[in-house]
Amino acid sequence: MNTPASRPRPSTIHDVAREAGVSRGTVSRVLNGGHYVSPTAKAAVDRAIRKTGYVVNRHARSLITGKSDSVAFLLTEPQERFFEDPNFNVLLRACTQALAAQDIPLLLMIAGTEDERRRNLRFIEAGHVDGVLLVSSHSGEPVVARLHEAGVPVVACGKPLGQTTKVGYVAADDRDGARDMVRHLYMSGRRRIATVTGPLDTPGGVERLAGYREMLAECGLHADEALIATGDYSRVGGESAVAQLLERAPDIDAVFVASDLMALGALDALHQAGRHAPDDVAVGGFDDSPAALAARPPLTTIRQPWDRISGEMVRMLLARIAGEKPSTVILPTELVVRESA
Amino acid sequence: MNTPASRPRPSTIHDVAREAGVSRGTVSRVLNGGHYVSPTAKAAVDRAIRKTGYVVNRHARSLITGKSDSVAFLLTEPQERFFEDPNFNVLLRACTQALAAQDIPLLLMIAGTEDERRRNLRFIEAGHVDGVLLVSSHSGEPVVARLHEAGVPVVACGKPLGQTTKVGYVAADDRDGARDMVRHLYMSGRRRIATVTGPLDTPGGVERLAGYREMLAECGLHADEALIATGDYSRVGGESAVAQLLERAPDIDAVFVASDLMALGALDALHQAGRHAPDDVAVGGFDDSPAALAARPPLTTIRQPWDRISGEMVRMLLARIAGEKPSTVILPTELVVRESA
DNA sequence: CTGAAAGCGCTTACAG
DNA sequence: CTGAAAGCGCTTACAG
Numbered sequence: 001m002n003t004p005a006s007r008p009r010p011s012t013i014h015d016v017a018r019e020a021g022v023s024r025g026t027v028s029r030v031l032n033g034g035h036y037v038s039p040t041a042k043a044a045v046d047r048a049i050r051k052t053g054y055v056v057n058r059h060a061r062s063l064i065t066g067k068s069d070s071v072a073f074l075l076t077e078p079q080e081r082f083f084e085d086p087n088f089n090v091l092l093r094a095c096t097q098a099l100a101a102q103d104i105p106l107l108l109m110i111a112g113t114e115d116e117r118r119r120n121l122r123f124i125e126a127g128h129v130d131g132v133l134l135v136s137s138h139s140g141e142p143v144v145a146r147l148h149e150a151g152v153p154v155v156a157c158g159k160p161l162g163q164t165t166k167v168g169y170v171a172a173d174d175r176d177g178a179r180d181m182v183r184h185l186y187m188s189g190r191r192r193i194a195t196v197t198g199p200l201d202t203p204g205g206v207e208r209l210a211g212y213r214e215m216l217a218e219c220g221l222h223a224d225e226a227l228i229a230t231g232d233y234s235r236v237g238g239e240s241a242v243a244q245l246l247e248r249a250p251d252i253d254a255v256f257v258a259s260d261l262m263a264l265g266a267l268d269a270l271h272q273a274g275r276h277a278p279d280d281v282a283v284g285g286f287d288d289s290p291a292a293l294a295a296r297p298p299l300t301t302i303r304q305p306w307d308r309i310s311g312e313m314v315r316m317l318l319a320r321i322a323g324e325k326p327s328t329v330i331l332p333t334e335l336v337v338r339e340s341a
Numbered sequence: 342m343n344t345p346a347s348r349p350r351p352s353t354i355h356d357v358a359r360e361a362g363v364s365r366g367t368v369s370r371v372l373n374g375g376h377y378v379s380p381t382a383k384a385a386v387d388r389a390i391r392k393t394g395y396v397v398n399r400h401a402r403s404l405i406t407g408k409s410d411s412v413a414f415l416l417t418e419p420q421e422r423f424f425e426d427p428n429f430n431v432l433l434r435a436c437t438q439a440l441a442a443q444d445i446p447l448l449l450m451i452a453g454t455e456d457e458r459r460r461n462l463r464f465i466e467a468g469h470v471d472g473v474l475l476v477s478s479h480s481g482e483p484v485v486a487r488l489h490e491a492g493v494p495v496v497a498c499g500k501p502l503g504q505t506t507k508v509g510y511v512a513a514d515d516r517d518g519a520r521d522m523v524r525h526l527y528m529s530g531r532r533r534i535a536t537v538t539g540p541l542d543t544p545g546g547v548e549r550l551a552g553y554r555e556m557l558a559e560c561g562l563h564a565d566e567a568l569i570a571t572g573d574y575s576r577v578g579g580e581s582a583v584a585q586l587l588e589r590a591p592d593i594d595a596v597f598v599a600s601d602l603m604a605l606g607a608l609d610a611l612h613q614a615g616r617h618a619p620d621d622v623a624v625g626g627f628d629d630s631p632a633a634l635a636a637r638p639p640l641t642t643i644r645q646p647w648d649r650i651s652g653e654m655v656r657m658l659l660a661r662i663a664g665e666k667p668s669t670v671i672l673p674t675e676l677v678v679r680e681s682a
Numbered sequence: 683c684t685g686a687a688a689g690c691g692c693t694t695a696c697a698g
Numbered sequence: 699c700t701g702a703a704a705g706c707g708c709t710t711a712c713a714g
Contacts, residue, residue, distance in 0.1 A: 008492070010468055012691055023701045028693055038699055055467035059403040060691035063706045068400070073449075089430050096451050100460065105469075108414075108449045110437050119441065126396035127351055128446075151349070235635075264635060271637075294576075294605060294635050296612075353707055364685045369709055379683055401707035404690045684714085691706105698700085 011052040019048035031056060071099055071317060072107045072129040076117060076136040076143055085233065085261055086289040087304070088135065091157060094310035095133055102318070117143060125150045131317045133157070134167075153320035155313050159203040159328075168326030170312040174204055177302035177333035178211025181256050181284040184300070184335055186219045190254035190282055194227040196241040196266060198258040205230075208258045208286060227252065231262045238262025242269035254282040254341065260291040263299055267340070282341035297339035305331050352393040360389035372397060411446045412658060413470040415461060417477040417484055419453045426574065426602055427630040428647070429476065432498060435651035436474055443659070458484060466491045472658045474498070475508075494661035496654050500544040500669075509667030511653040515545055518643035518674035519552025522597050522625040525641070525676055527560045531595035531623055535568040537582040537607060539599040546571075549599045549627060568593065572603045579603025583610035595623040595682065601632040604640055608681070623682035629675075638680035646672050 017024045022041055029037045030045045062068050073095055075088065096106045107129060111117040124132060131153035147154045148165045156169040185193050195212045198205030216223055226248045229241035238257055245252060257263040263285035270277055277283045277297060285292055285301035292299035312329045320326060358365045363382055370378045371386045403409050414436055437447045448470055452458040465473060472494035488495045489506045497510040526534050536553045539546030557564055567589045570582035579598055586593060598604040604626035611618055618624045618638060626633055629644035653670045661667060
């Protein structure tokens, strides 16, 4: 009546069977697709379910089927990144919703440290989830191998680098996005286009740099290594990278920064150097995360289609759980022109 | 060997019992605290567990105990807000970690629409989680009542307004934080101090305004209703609120904005009006979210102790699950002085 | 302290 | 199409 513990005993399949005047087996059959059940029986059961407010006990079901009907969202990133980078936020939310549409709960696991990784792996390997959505940008991730060994279906966000085992993944077309941005910079008259890359052990780091190089060549621009600086996807990383760039090549008139967050840092560095975006130096970002709008001036950037990415991740994971082989999905990006370039 | 389905059969309590040369009951006893077990038997079981790599099957356990050993993080906010407001990010992460330390998985539930709310409630009421961490700032939340009726332990983040049922909650000291900020503004010489409040059906909206009024009075400043504008916790909301303020009272020299995100909008409005922070108008925020650092100039703000808030929420929820009555925890905030004020 | 036994709520061959 | 029965892996009184 007052505090907890007063939770009413939920009705069971037994109650439903009694109410409907059929056996428990029949109730179970309608619950599981309604095959081999007469229309009359089905109708009676449906009515009884409604009347009793019956909801299946997932534990009992899972005990038999060996499936948990839940999925893990495993984030193997240092906490700071999760804090700082709005992309995770967006991806997590979208995956949760895509799963919810199928009535599948998402278990959030944050494994930034070795210790947490061990605990979470133990949990997963014990069969407590049917599959995992893996978010981890850095290569050489031992988690992928472990999961594969345990036979747990996995779908990664972004191409897992340095993996011998093949794992399904979905990614945005990083290279093409980078090409679009550099082309945009070129078309708007820029000729000394620098870049701040992501870490070169991440797919975004490698691919966006490749796109930058390709488009530079196609535009007939000289590939000057002094125009390339490496960042770490953090704001301060972007700041110091651009500071370096400014020192090495004071004549740059544009910089393609491989993430919005780093682009924020780029703006900081420019500001400190007394340079203005976009007038003195155009700044192009990547992600179209909330950070792009928060920037002053708002960032011209490359949109990653997070909704589609997460939708595909979920679809693929469910397919893998159902026994399908791993596959790869590459989604197109889109140039979003705002004020910074 | 290759794809899924090859998941090895995990060892059961039976395997452990055989290995240890004891009954399954004994194994279960050491698993559940080790009471009524001889040291010899315990040692043998521990060894057997290590040898077999046994991990308890939670479904089987839950089927008996009626507990799920998992907790829901229920967010009843429109999606946009979750997207935009970094606070959720921080809180979610901190709760996940606090729970993980106890080996309790967190189920993330985002229920922005009526439909999602229904689905999630159904899931929760079916007993699939032992308790819920509720994040929902607006009052008149029917979810609280439903959960209470179903006898599900709940701990809210922030005081649930307009509730007849008493639910445990933990909150930052909003009023005191507001007082600190207004005092800071006053001490630095400001005399026409305006405020942008949160929605007045949220605890942060009401309490921070109350703190503002109190401190104004204590400083002997005239309470001018023209200096009060209401925002909606969004960036654009903050922007238009300050635009209004500037129109109504062009002579303001400071504004206390009830959230960092709105403060970002305040900065936008100031910029558009050709006013500068902090020189022309000092801007004080609230939250110390990542947005505070992203702001130009970086925001002077009131830090909400998210780590402690989430830690207390988890502690309290676990206590409630164990049968304790609901309680209230108010945590102190802290003034963080940066450049905007 | 310990084993044998019942039972949690479900699904799934197996007969009909 | 449908019921009776076995069994999923565990916990928990109940005897000893």
